Amino acid sequence: MTDLFARHRRMLEDAVQALHARRFWTPFPEVPSGKIYGETAKLDGDAAYAALLGRGFVLPGHPEQRRLGTEVSPWGEALRITYPAADAPALIAAAQGAADALASAGVETRVGACLEILVRLNRISFLLGHATMHTTGQAFAMAFQAGGPHAQDRGLEAVAVAWAEMTRYADAARWEKPQGKAAALVIDKHWTLVPAGISLAIGCNTFPTWNSYPGIFASLATGNPVIVKPHPAAILPLALTVQVARGVLAEAGLPADAILLAVDEPGAEITKPLASDPAVRLIDYTGSSAFGAWLRENARQAQIFTEETGVNSVVIAAADDFDGMCANLAFSLSLYSGQMCTSPQNLYVPAQGIDTDQGHKSFDQVAAGLAQAIDTLLADPKQAAGICGAIANPATRDRVARARDQGRVVRDGTPLLLAVEADAPVAQDECFGPVAFLIPCADADDGIARAADLAAARGAITAALYDTDDARIRRAVAAFARAGVNLSVNLTGNIFVNQSAAFSDFHVTGANPAGNASLTDTAFVATRFRRVMWRRPAAAPA
Amino acid sequence: MTDLFARHRRMLEDAVQALHARRFWTPFPEVPSGKIYGETAKLDGDAAYAALLGRGFVLPGHPEQRRLGTEVSPWGEALRITYPAADAPALIAAAQGAADALASAGVETRVGACLEILVRLNRISFLLGHATMHTTGQAFAMAFQAGGPHAQDRGLEAVAVAWAEMTRYADAARWEKPQGKAAALVIDKHWTLVPAGISLAIGCNTFPTWNSYPGIFASLATGNPVIVKPHPAAILPLALTVQVARGVLAEAGLPADAILLAVDEPGAEITKPLASDPAVRLIDYTGSSAFGAWLRENARQAQIFTEETGVNSVVIAAADDFDGMCANLAFSLSLYSGQMCTSPQNLYVPAQGIDTDQGHKSFDQVAAGLAQAIDTLLADPKQAAGICGAIANPATRDRVARARDQGRVVRDGTPLLLAVEADAPVAQDECFGPVAFLIPCADADDGIARAADLAAARGAITAALYDTDDARIRRAVAAFARAGVNLSVNLTGNIFVNQSAAFSDFHVTGANPAGNASLTDTAFVATRFRRVMWRRPAAAPA
Missing domain, CATH: 3.40.605.10 (Aldehyde Dehydrogenase; Chain A, domain 1)
Incomplete structure (x- = not known):
């Protein structure tokens, strides 16, 4: 037959x-x-x-x-x-x-x-x-x-x-x-x-x-x-x-x-x-x-x-389209309330701030830009529901509530944005749900190293980088490759780090603890x- | 470069x-x-x-x-x-x-x-x-x-x-x-x-x-x-x-x-x-x-x-070229004194004997035919050395010496042929070295089932069958496939069950305990x- x-x-x-x-x-x-x-x-x-x-x-x-x-x-x-x-x-x-x-x-x-x-x-x-x-x-x-x-x-x-x-x-x-x-x-x-x-x-x-x-x-x-x-x-x-x-x-x-x-x-x-x-x-x-x-x-x-x-990271090293970056990350963080294995969690930003098309932005200005982009994205309740969906499991809500005390609240609600130090325990492991951690790093290379090391040690399915320095992008490509994590660079517009397309993207590499x-x-x-x-x-x- | x-x-x-x-x-x-x-x-x-x-x-x-x-x-x-x-x-x-x-x-x-x-x-x-x-x-x-x-x-x-x-x-x-x-x-x-x-x-x-x-x-x-x-x-x-x-x-x-x-x-x-x-x-x-x-x-x-x-088996169900079969098996058993992962160990022969081109042969006649073929093959000491080589490890000699007491000696020396019962402990596991066990089974299908079951339970890299009944050959093919062991049927002349050719034979299937x-x-x-x-x-x- x-x-x-x-x-x-x-x-x-x-x-x-x-x-x-x-x-x-x-x-x-x-x-x-x-x-x-x-x-x-x-x-x-x-x-x-x-x-x-x-x-x-x-x-x-x-x-x-x-x-x-x-x-x-x-x-x-x-x-x-x-x-x-x-x-x-x-x-x-x-x-x-x-x-x-x-x-x-x-x-x-x-x-x-x-x-x-x-x-x-x-x-x-x-x-x-x-x-x-x-x-x-x-x-x-x-x-x-x-x-x-x-x-x-x-x-x-x-x-x-x-x-x-x-x-x-x-x-x-x-x-x-x-x-x-x-x-x-x-x-x-x-x-x-x-x-x-x-x-x-x-x-x-x-x-x-x-x-x-x-x-x-x-x-x-x-x-x-x-x-x-x-x-x-x-x-x-x-x-x-x-x-x-x-x-x-x-x-x-x-x-x-x-x-x-x-x-x-x-x-x-x-x-x-x-x-x-x-x-x-x-x-x-x-x-x-x-x-x-x-x-x-x-x-x-x-x-x-x-x-x-796994713990998915974003390294924000520089931006030639600051608004586009913030809008793109706002969507990635909000989509299905962060309940995706591909959702970003740790956002590394140089403590001294970054260069952007809008001039230099301090760590707090980057944080504020992200928070504002999320507010804008989710301003309309109907659109917000269409993007965020609902929390699948009560345990997720509890987990995020517990995380809330462990950092400085940059944006409250769903998704929650917290500023935490790089060595904060909450940022060393997956905190599945609508929460992301803004983490100051010494500089962009330090952020790349921390994100890649965490991916290698604890697993990661996605990583993202915003940068304008080709040499540093190459270094990041090599570092995340060694950590076995797929990297998206400078995503803006309608394509997001969370997305994984059959027949093109291999989903999970098998090369770090996020999956074999x-x-x-x-x-x-x-x-x-x-x-x-x-x-x-x-x-x-x- | x-x-x-x-x-x-x-x-x-x-x-x-x-x-x-x-x-x-x-x-x-x-x-x-x-x-x-x-x-x-x-x-x-x-x-x-x-x-x-x-x-x-x-x-x-x-x-x-x-x-x-x-x-x-x-x-x-x-x-x-x-x-x-x-x-x-x-x-x-x-x-x-x-x-x-x-x-x-x-x-x-x-x-x-x-x-x-x-x-x-x-x-x-x-x-x-x-x-x-x-x-x-x-x-x-x-x-x-x-x-x-x-x-x-x-x-x-x-x-x-x-x-x-x-x-x-x-x-x-x-x-x-x-x-x-x-x-x-x-x-x-x-x-x-x-x-x-x-x-x-x-x-x-x-x-x-x-x-x-x-x-x-x-x-x-x-x-x-x-x-x-x-x-x-x-x-x-x-x-x-x-x-x-x-x-x-x-x-x-x-x-x-x-x-x-x-x-x-x-x-x-x-x-x-x-x-x-x-x-x-x-x-x-x-x-x-x-x-x-x-x-x-x-x-x-x-x-x-x-x-x-693993335990490699041969089922001798019938032979349309009894001398060719015995000569082929004699070589397979003698080659490098049985120190190959592909060497046969357990030879299942119906207790009532088998049909051959030389008429019906009893179990003992099959055993004698094999022993005679080995004697002929190894009659010349120089040729015997060229086929049998030397024992790589003293433990192998000791192992075969210990096995000797556990059956009826059909042929002494290297290789040693012993007649043992199907449930004899010595025949349930690999006995690496120049020894083979002649095992009476109820009939050919019983021999196939015992050999395949042992392969599935204890591992096997090779299996061989001598038979003239196409339907039974098909059943054996299915049984050994289920047991994950490669099967050679009716080998005579210059090709042996021990041999595994690159680019053609997959060596070890990965489907039984003899290897993954x-x-x-x-x-x-x-x-x-x-x-x-x-x-x-x-x-x-x-």
Whole structure:
């Protein structure tokens, strides 16, 4: 059954080409427009979301021992959706039951099914937008993009990398070794792709689809049954994903149980028994380094792909467009209330101030310029809500409240701007949420060194630099490269350090403690399967 | 300095093509012939080896705190060579001193240097043959091949895979995102390859170069300084390698300390302090699973690539060429006295016997046929020495002596053939050395299941099957694939289950406990470096 593969082959080939070229490309439009998604798409999405609320979520044939689900929208409303739930042994058994059929299906069958799943998810992007909005607190426009097309891009990217790697080497070869005057030795060899085992995708609260799709699709494409374990506060986007995927798998003649939903509730998570089960050989995890460390200690039977805690920094060395810089940073700091793994946290500014197109600016003037830019950006309450969204998790609010006492308040509210000393404990670690620290440094090179050292020691996913000195920019490029962190220089206008585009930006480098997995490089897929050969002498030549 | 790259570019491209096609290819002839290596090559090699004995080995500029070396040839002679030795901190410091220059050298510079190193090693293959013979106990012809051209092939293969992966994605791109009627967003992106850190190659006694070259060359090509830690009984082949490599690196303008020799003595190994040093981020290891487990527990800061213990099996289900089968197995069991990670150990034979081209053969008749074939093969003492070589390590002799009591002797001597029951403890684990166990099974499918189960549980690098039933062969192919072990079917004549050819056979699958690394697949190189980006808005279009 490879007609799904044939149907989507062109998209796959374009995706492979795109990821080699690293230029802009996407088959999944990010604009939530009726002209693209169909005139009724928005209303259909509204209605579909409304129809889910207060009901039992339907996953035909899925293991079910009870129903669980206590999601409450950060925007206020309880979702009152219950999901089929089963304990770890039941989910493992179901995944094992699907393993052989998934492994022995051809590469094209699996890849074709993955591509069809992504295309069908794209069609319900409005529904996924609502589901993401009401589990993460993102405003709708962002939830549509990050929960829908941008996540689908990342899923497709993983399928494309997996496809490229699975087909990289010949799957059969005749090996003829010359023997001087004697007849050549002739051996026929055949290689089979053998999947690693059961794959566990541990989702996060803030980007349930975007952060989970790469692992889910990389594992599924390479033949590993996937147990999807959503954050208990953000189940719906992944439940919809599993629902669509199971439907496509069944239509493609593959076992629906090749993808399963592991639902639990806060305080009664089943992540640990799942992760430490000997049958689980792959774990994709997004979350705190504390739980990452638990996984490394307790799930040693598995390969673990992580995105973890980090401290993202901005070094403000000089500005040839001070207002543009402040406006750009104001947006980066405000977007989704700093609840992005790519949000800046530490802003290093020379204590003596900086040179700008508006003349010299003191440390306090830089701070005031940033605060003013945020005030301007968020002056309109409706626009502010559209940018900041809502806080996904009460713990985030508490964390920021605790941080507030540890510095001088430069701007109160969301986002909070605090001036702190470079060695302040609060600035040495991730303080996830709407807070940033303005930190005086001796000079720009000192700021670069501090930011890079912190990235190397504590992890970082993004770094930004504003500067006008080419030689210093080169030094910063080298320093952040050594620290394994992607650097954005002099961003103004409508492109932000937080943004990471599939097929072009590798998300997380894997080269510092913020994660060992890079979305989506070859290493992310290469060990999800192995090549096993059988060989025998060729029939004697006629 | 990329003229080395230009000089060898054609060979590199041919290598990349070969590893994709998996057909026979090598640039390094395996025949120790003067016609190929030069009329005086043999005499030059003899003389060069003689000149090394009893002297201090020269490694200009290498860290040296003392001189060590107690190698004794398994053929009898003490080498009396001393090598410059330094403790772990000194070696780590020297490697760190070389790291930046190696990392910032271009890919072509590093790859060009690696290729030149391999070509120069090829030129001294006769010397490497002597060095390998007198540290491993291999007979000269095998030592020449395995220590010389075959090892060089594996090194080149690693360089080719590393090159392919390092150049797989664009290193710069202009990303232009359409913005409807507004001007497109245009960002210029640049990617730098960032090496993982210091690499440690832990060599083994039996194949010091063949097993170590892939890790050494994969790490060096991807920019990681390599500390080469030979087995204390097999230093010389790797010391020669380091000597050649340091010379080429210096000529290429790279730091000689990008490759270092870590010499120690039996009972005073420095492997543990090296492996557990925080700066060591890559470890390539060939050896026992016991020490592999130590590394996993104590070198958790490093990625660990291993080849470990396993139990290789042969299932004798039926034979359409009984004499050919026995002769083939006799050679496989005798070659280098079973001291190969690919040597068969457990031979499963149906208790009721098998069908052959010579009629039905009972279990005992199969056993006698094998014993007779070995006797014939090794009847001539000179030929026997050329095949069996010498025992590398006294522990191997002791191990086989202990095994002798645990079964019924079918053939005494080297190799020893014992008949044991399927559940005999001695047959459940690797018994490294010249011994094989003839094991009665209920029928051929039972033998296949036992062999595959043992491979999955205890590891295996090779499996072999003799059978005439196509359906059963298919079942065996599937069973051994699930167990992650490469299978050879019906080998007779001059091709043996022990043999693993670079550019065609992936050596070790990584899919069972016999090792997590496959020589040489993409996963072997993909995490030895990371991609780090910097990006900035493109200059406004004119």
